[in-house]
Amino acid sequence: MKVTTYLTRLPDGTIKQVNPFTGTQVWTLPGRAARPLGFTDHPPRPLGPGAMDRVCAFCPARQVEATPEIARVVRIDGAWQELRGVLAEELTDTTAEFRLIPNLFEILSYDYWHLSHGYVPTPASEARREAYLSTPAGRSHVATLARIRMGARGSVGATAEPLAEADLQREAIGLFAGNHQVIVARRHFVDGATDDSQLASSGTLTPDEHCAYTELAIRAMRDLYRDNPAARYVSVFQNWLRPAGSSFDHLHKQVVAIDEFGAQLTREAGRLREEPNLYARWGTEYAAEQGLLIARTPSAVAFAGVGHRYPSMEVHSLVPDRSPWELTPEQVRDFSDLLHACHAATGAPVPVNEEWHHRPPSLDLPMPLRAVIKWRVSTHAGFEGGTKIYVNTIDPWTIRERMSAQLQDLAAAGHLSPRVTLC
Helix, strand or coil: CEECCCEEECCCCCEEEECCCCCCEEEECCCCCCCCCCCCCCCCCECCCCHHHCCCCCCHHHHHHCCCCCEEEEEECCEEEEEECCCHHHCCCCCCCEEEEECCCCCCCHHHHHHHHCCCCCHHHHHHHHHHHCCHHHHHHHHHHHHHHHHHHCCCCCCCCCCCHHHHHHHHHHHHCCCEEEEEECCCECCCCCECCCECCHHHCCHHHHHHHHHHHHHHHHHHHHHCCCCCEEEEEEEECHHHCCCCCCCEEEEEEECCCCHHHHHHHHHHHHCCCHHHHHHHHHHHHCCCEEEEECCEEEEECCCCCCCEEEEEECCCCCCHHHCCHHHHHHHHHHHHHHHHHHCCCCCEEEEEECCCCCCCCCCCCEEEEEECCCCCCHHHHHHCEEECCCCHHHHHHHHHHHHHHHHHCCCCCCCCEEC
16 A cells, blocks of 8 residues: 555555645545546537637627727737727727626626725726727617626616616726626637537647736736735636536636635645745645656646646646746746646546636735646535545546646647646
């Protein structure tokens, strides 16, 4: 029997895991790892004419169904540029590779922040709202969204024609000064797709595209901290496919400010004060000792995670003393390239949660930017609820083997960044 601090292999092949950071208990039972990972809820359906860009409200041909943009990232003459202040009449003047938009139904509403913390819109937010409402198309767009929000709450006046000016202005404030944002990628399907199974996931982006996506998420995170003094933590996450909690099978990240650290960050901060090299020792070093390293870049490393409720990989920046927006462009690229590689090797049919963790500005602790990529390929039930011991279908070593085989093929095909070195 092989026993380690956080990984125990029993004689029958059962593997018991404990997460080094959260203490979550996980068992992996033999014979379950060979099950297919991909998710399909219907046979592939051919894409009709024009369907590529209009399947859901996040698609380019339906931009007016989404909320007014905060920013968009475009590529002009091969260079990435961020545009702000795009009006409703200008939505099709450029091709947005990524759009930063407010969430129509926030986790924490503007009223929550305003009434609980006295939060008010920034001057930049007010100027953007006034400019957007000053045009006929912008005013019509916001009125439509205001009716949707009011209707969802059962508010009187949602069907009034025309919409009352007070209702329009009230809803507009929340739309333009919200603290829950969404980053939407351009493609719903990969270029040249012929049926609806060929979805465009993080792994189907190029490394350059994925880096632009990552950089926009970091800027959005920075801006929420800057603009809302009551934001103690900004959560960044990505739900890919409906089994992972996504409303649309269209690639997007969410960036959400909250006014608490949350239980996990509080626990980790306490441990970190006692053990300043916590992440290096029980992340990258422990993974290397156990043979779980998957790939690395000059300033980041990817490895199979231990003690997660679902089969997981972790990507850690090796820079522990900076917030994400303080990283150099090369360090952000190193982190992004490994995330991209992990998604590419996972494959678009697999439901995935991507969860970021980082050091908020109010904590002066060596806490690196890191992400956990979770394959949502099982459903927890009564056993897990009653015991808080989670049955994970794939052990860390098997994850490492699967990923390594896929990454070798992707590297040979030139799909990975040259900064990525396989372990």
